[in-house]
Amino acid sequence: xxxxxxxxxxxxxxxxxxxxxxxxxxxxxxxxxxxxxxxxxxxxxxxxxxxxxxxxxxxxxxxxxxxxxxxxxxxxxxxxxxxxxxxxxxxxxxxxxxxxxxxxxxxxxxxxxxxxxxxxxxxxxxxxxxxxxxxxxxxxxxxxxxxxxxxxxxxxxxxxxxxxxxxxxxxxxxxxxxxxxxxxxxxxxxxxxxxxxxxxxxxxxxxxxxxxxxxxxxxxxxxxxxxxxxxxxxxxxxxxxxxxxxxxxxxxxxxxxxxxxxxxxxxxxxxxxxxxxxxxxxxxxxxxxxxxxxxxxxxxxxxxxxxxxxxxxxxxxxxxxxxxxxxxxxxxxxxxxxxxxxxxxxxxxxxxxxxxxxxxxxxxxxxxxxxxxxxxxxxxxxxxxxxxxxxxxxxxxxxxxxxxxxxxxxxxxxxx
Numbered sequence: 001x002x003x004x005x006x007x008x009x010x011x012x013x014x015x016x017x018x019x020x021x022x023x024x025x026x027x028x029x030x031x032x033x034x035x036x037x038x039x040x041x042x043x044x045x046x047x048x049x050x051x052x053x054x055x056x057x058x059x060x061x062x063x064x065x066x067x068x069x070x071x072x073x074x075x076x077x078x079x080x081x082x083x084x085x086x087x088x089x090x091x092x093x094x095x096x097x098x099x100x101x102x103x104x105x106x107x108x109x110x111x112x113x114x115x116x117x118x119x120x121x122x123x124x125x126x127x128x129x130x131x132x133x134x135x136x137x138x139x140x141x142x143x144x145x146x147x148x149x150x151x152x153x154x155x156x157x158x159x160x161x162x163x164x165x166x167x168x169x170x171x172x173x174x175x176x177x178x179x180x181x182x183x184x185x186x187x188x189x190x191x192x193x194x195x196x197x198x199x200x201x202x203x204x205x206x207x208x209x210x211x212x213x214x215x216x217x218x219x220x221x222x223x224x225x226x227x228x229x230x231x232x233x234x235x236x237x238x239x240x241x242x243x244x245x246x247x248x249x250x251x252x253x254x255x256x257x258x259x260x261x262x263x264x265x266x267x268x269x270x271x272x273x274x275x276x277x278x279x280x281x282x283x284x285x286x287x288x289x290x291x292x293x294x295x296x297x298x299x300x301x302x303x304x305x306x307x308x309x310x311x312x313x314x315x316x317x318x319x320x321x322x323x324x325x326x327x328x329x330x331x332x333x334x335x336x337x338x339x340x341x342x343x344x345x346x347x348x349x350x351x352x353x354x355x356x357x358x359x360x361x362x363x364x365x366x367x368x369x370x371x372x373x374x375x376x377x378x379x380x381x382x383x384x385x386x387x388x389x390x391x392x393x394x395x396x397x398x399x400x401x402x403x404x405x406x407x408x409x410x411x412x413x414x415x416x
Contacts (some may be wrong), residue, residue, distance in 0.1 A: 034066045041073050050080040068098035072107055079111035087111050102132035110141060118149040143178055147185075156182035173202045180212065188371070189216040207237035218246050220372040226250060241270035245277050252380045257284055268300075275304055275349040283381055318348035319415040322357060326412045334361050337412075344415075352378050356388055357412040363391065364406060368399035387413070 037060045044053035054077040060070045075090035091108035098104060109124035125142040128135065139162045145157035159179045166172050180195035193216045196209040214230035217223075227250045233243045246265035261284060267277045281299035306315055325340030338361045345354035355378050362371035375392040378385060387410060397405040 034060050034070070038069055038073060040068060041077070045073075045076060045080070050077040052219060053077050054081070066105065068094045068101065071097065072104050075111060076107055079114055081097055084111075084115040084117070087115075090101060091252060100131060102128040102135050102138070106135060106138055106141075107133065109145070113145045113148070115142075118145060120298050121145050122149060122151075140178070143182075147178060147182055150185070152185045156186070171202065173199060175179040176202060180209070181320045181343070184212050184216070187219070192216040205236060207233055207240065210236060211240055211243050214243065215246060219370050219373055219375070221369040223250055223253065226251065241267050241274075244270065245274070248277070248280065249377060249380070252280065252284065253376055255287070260284060270301070273307075275301065276346070278304060315348050315351070318344040318351060318354060321347065322354050322415045325357060326414060329361065329412060334365055337361055341412075351415065352382060352385060352388070353415050356391060359388075359391055359395070360409055360412055363395045363398055363409060364393045366398070366403075368395050371395045372399060 019192060020381070037056055041053040041056050044050070044056065054074060057070055057074050057077065060066070062070050070281055071090045071094035075087045075094060078087035078090060088108075089102065091111060093109065094104045095101075105124045105128035109121045109128060110126060112118075112121035114265060122145055123140075125138070125145060128138055129142055133139070139158050143155045143158035143162070146152075146158065156179060159175050159182065163172060163175050164177070166175065176195055176198045180192060180199055183191035185194050193213050196213045196216075200209050210229050210233035214226050214233050217226035227247065230243050230247050230250070233240060234247065237243070244263045245267040248267060250258045251257070251263060252261035261281070264277055264281045266286070267274065268281060271277065278301045282301055285294035285297055285410060288294075321340045321344035325337040325344065328334075328340060329337035339360055341354050341358035341361065345351075345358060348354065355374055359371040359374040359378075361367070362374065372392065372395045374387050375395060378388045379392070382388070390410060394405050394408050
């Protein structure tokens with residue numbers, strides 16, 4: 001999977017909400033003074049000086065009609081000063097004094113998100129959404145937090161709702177970017193392609209979009225389109241290791257071994273701990289009879305295995321994952337089985353059983369093109385693997401619409 005760590009891990013800040021805290025007309029001189037202090041604090045927060053804003057707020061009357069706003073502004077300042085406990089206490093006070101005011105829940109939710117307390121952030125933002133679903137940027141930020149909590153389907157739903165009511169004169173680029181990422185993390189490959197292409201239509205060339213589209217096309221076994229897109233991604237972001245790894249696989253599959261070596265060596269340099277890349281390079285050099293590079297990669301692979309408490313431990317872990325995947329498959333949990341097979345394949349990259357079992361699940365669930373891609377990857381490592389060839393023949397029939405041949409698929413293979 002494409003290394004997109006941090007893309008959803010946005011650092012949330014409630015600072016932008018400072019200007020949205022209510023501005024009640026003053027009823028007295030004291031109230032007028034408090035309003036003035038609040039306005040000064042908002043400006044300081046906007047200018048990036050929450051400490052001075054907090055000092056000003058200490059002068060405000062916390063018992064008057066603006067008490068809730070004062071506590072909320074203090075909560076914002078303390079959040080920006082990385083004081084989560086104090087910030088939470090201020091927001092609790094603000095909400096207690098004004099329990100039906102959506103901006104307080106909004107600011108509180110973003111503060112919790114900035115401290116990575118995502119469950120609490122989601123709870124607060126969902127309350128804000130119920131109280132005032134039209135509050136600007138609320139649903140988008142709620143979707144962002146859901147995505148960061150890996151609730152991608154829920155995030156995508158919120159983004160779709162926001163897109164429906166988006167003013168056509170306003171830019172929707174951020175929303176489409178989030179929708180694309182949500183689709184990507186759910187492995188909804190065609191939706192990934194469509195959404196990322198929309199981002200490219202709305203904004204400038206974006207390396208992430210080409211990399212994600214390229215991976216989606218790769219997974220759907222559309223090699224020529226994938227190769228062209230990944231080459232574009234690599235030209236825009238030459239340090240994206242996953243792009244080079246996927247290109248290496250494509251070149252290897254198409255018999256362009258020298259190009260495959262170049263891409264896989266780049267991927268190996270960028271992520272030396274990746275076992276699959278190391279193993280693929282080792283296999284290519286071994287088949288070429290390269291007496292210098294084959295031993296080098298073999299040693300790298302041995303070192304990787306040793307760093308994870310020895311090869312035997314890795315093999316045992318992979319075996320357990322694979323066999324638990326088979327049990328999940330028997331119970332009808334094909335999604336869970338696929339996760340276990342995939343993890344087993346990552347743990348022991350030299351055992352083709354795990355990749356075959358993953359391909360079987362993909363074929364059974366109608367994702368034949370993805371199954372074919374997996375099977376072709378196996379055949380680049382062992383062109384004569386009989387079971388893989390058998391599954392590939394069935395997968396090709398399924399992809400052509402002949403679903404009845406699924407009965408010819410072999411059973412998943414255990415590992416001992």
